[in-house]
Amino acid sequence: MKSRFELFLAYKRLWAVLVILAAILFFLKFMSDQSAAQSPSAAPQRERVLESLIKKEVPMKVNIKKEKEQSFKDLTNEKWVREFELEVTNTGDKPIYFLYLTLITDVKVGGSPLVFPLTYGRKELGGIKTKATLADEAIKPGETYAFKIHPGQVPAWERDVSNKNQEDATRLRLKLEILSFGDGTGFLGNHEYPSPTNRQSDTKHFKWPLAREENQTTDRHGQPPSAQLTTILKVDEPAILKPAKFLYTDPPVLSSPLADTSLDAGCDFECVGIDNVPPENVCYNCPLQNRPGIDSSGTCSTLVYGTVKCNLPNGDSYLCQTIAVYDCGDEPFPTPTPSPTPSPAPCEYCADPNAHPACNPP
Numbered sequence: 001m002k003s004r005f006e007l008f009l010a011y012k013r014l015w016a017v018l019v020i021l022a023a024i025l026f027f028l029k030f031m032s033d034q035s036a037a038q039s040p041s042a043a044p045q046r047e048r049v050l051e052s053l054i055k056k057e058v059p060m061k062v063n064i065k066k067e068k069e070q071s072f073k074d075l076t077n078e079k080w081v082r083e084f085e086l087e088v089t090n091t092g093d094k095p096i097y098f099l100y101l102t103l104i105t106d107v108k109v110g111g112s113p114l115v116f117p118l119t120y121g122r123k124e125l126g127g128i129k130t131k132a133t134l135a136d137e138a139i140k141p142g143e144t145y146a147f148k149i150h151p152g153q154v155p156a157w158e159r160d161v162s163n164k165n166q167e168d169a170t171r172l173r174l175k176l177e178i179l180s181f182g183d184g185t186g187f188l189g190n191h192e193y194p195s196p197t198n199r200q201s202d203t204k205h206f207k208w209p210l211a212r213e214e215n216q217t218t219d220r221h222g223q224p225p226s227a228q229l230t231t232i233l234k235v236d237e238p239a240i241l242k243p244a245k246f247l248y249t250d251p252p253v254l255s256s257p258l259a260d261t262s263l264d265a266g267c268d269f270e271c272v273g274i275d276n277v278p279p280e281n282v283c284y285n286c287p288l289q290n291r292p293g294i295d296s297s298g299t300c301s302t303l304v305y306g307t308v309k310c311n312l313p314n315g316d317s318y319l320c321q322t323i324a325v326y327d328c329g330d331e332p333f334p335t336p337t338p339s340p341t342p343s344p345a346p347c348e349y350c351a352d353p354n355a356h357p358a359c360n361p362p
Contacts, residue, residue: 045170047073048080053175055190059092060099062174065146075170078161082154086118086147086174088139095138097182098125100279100290101147102324104306105169114157114169115306115322117177117287118147119279125180126288127278128193132182152285156309156317175324177290178276188276189325191299267300271328274301283320286310292325302326 050072052062064072065085072080086103090096098121107114120139124130132138139145160166180186186193267273275295282289286308292301306322 045075048075048169049073049171051171051173053173053190057192058176058179058187058190059090059094060096060179061089061091063087075168078158078168081116081149081157084149087144088120088147089144090139090141093141094181094183095132095140096179097121097132097136097138098123098128098178098180098186099139099145100126100176100178100288102175102177102290102306102322103149104173104175104324106171107167107169109166109307109309109319112305112307112321114309115324116149116153117289117308117322118149119288120145120147121180123281123288124278125182126178126276128178128180128186128188128276129184130180130278131184132180136182138182150287150310152310153287153308154311155315156311159315160309160317175326177324178279188274188299189301189327191327193276195299267328271300271302273298274303274325275299283308283310285312286320289320290323290325292323300328302328 050064054060054062063086065087068083068085071077071083074080077083086101088099088101099119101118103116103118105114105116119126122136125132125136157166161168176187176189178186178188272294273296275293275298277291277293279288279290282291289308292303302325304324304326306324308320308322309317310320311317
């Protein structure tokens with residue numbers, strides 16, 4: 001028969017073994033939990049992703065067209081840009097006469113993201129106070145419109161991705177810039193415009209157009225008109241691109257938009273007062289560009305630069321600046337952009353050679 005001392009030692013050894021086993025099990029469970037927590041971020045992304053930044057207060061629903069979902073999600077598909085279709089459904093009780101969306105990619109050039117502007121409607125209606133006419137066609141309540149990427153951007157994107165001069169996009173964000181109901185009201189970003197307290201009394205007397213005129217001369221899709229090219233500018237860009245900017249008009253000098261504190265309307269340091277102005281056909285063979293107005297009585301916002309890449313008739317591509325408006329604090333301070341200088345030889349793309357000094361040297 002074992003002594004009491006021997007039994008004590010046996011129990012002590014048993015407890016020591018149990019404690020060690022418990023410690024090992026706890027350690028294994030901890031490592032398993034850590035691995036599970038890290039695996040989603042560590043695992044490679046399996047499909048292209050679209051995120052909407054449009055708030056629920058805006059009366060519209062967005063989704064990629066069902067037949068185009070697989071094309072968009074497939075990371076090996078280099079043709080997704082030409083096949084892309086974004087469906088926008090009007091979920092409100094007013095017709096939408098103008099819509100400006102920005103599709104922001106995770107591909108950057110010079111610190112600015114490459115973007116795809118998407119527009120619907122006559123560009124003048126991008127000035128929300130402008131009223132719709134009988135010639136304007138709307139996205140009526142309950143109706144859906146499918147956006148496609150501007151054809152001037154498709155070849156440039158596909159060529160640079162195919163030639164490995166540019167990464168393809170894996171994540172994209174969708175942002176609302178301008179929405180107009182055609183009655184003087186709408187949305188500037190995710191905010192009602194004008195604000196409910198500042199709306200003009202004449203908007204309540206506006207009557208919706210009941211029919212379209214037969215001979216409509218404006219393009220409902222907001223495609224670039226056949227206006228003459230008046231100014232062509234150049235910036236220093238990577239050698240893989242045509243180092244020129246083919247602009248219809250001079251872009252505003254906004255490389256340091258917050259330098260004049262008199263324009264901030266009491267906004268925080270990184271914000272300025274912004275008012276709505278219609279977008280413009282700024283660059284050749286490019287979609288409409290947002291050119292927000294700086295107004296001391298406007299909404300406090302942050303200006304963030306982006307870049308569109310567009311195609312030239314000779315097959316080269318070039319970059320054109322975009323300006324997006326964000327709520328204060330939603331985006332980092334915009335990256336300063338170099339001031340453009342005249343191109344030495346722009347004339348072969350100039351519709352009006354007399355419009356550019358390089359075409360008529362002294």
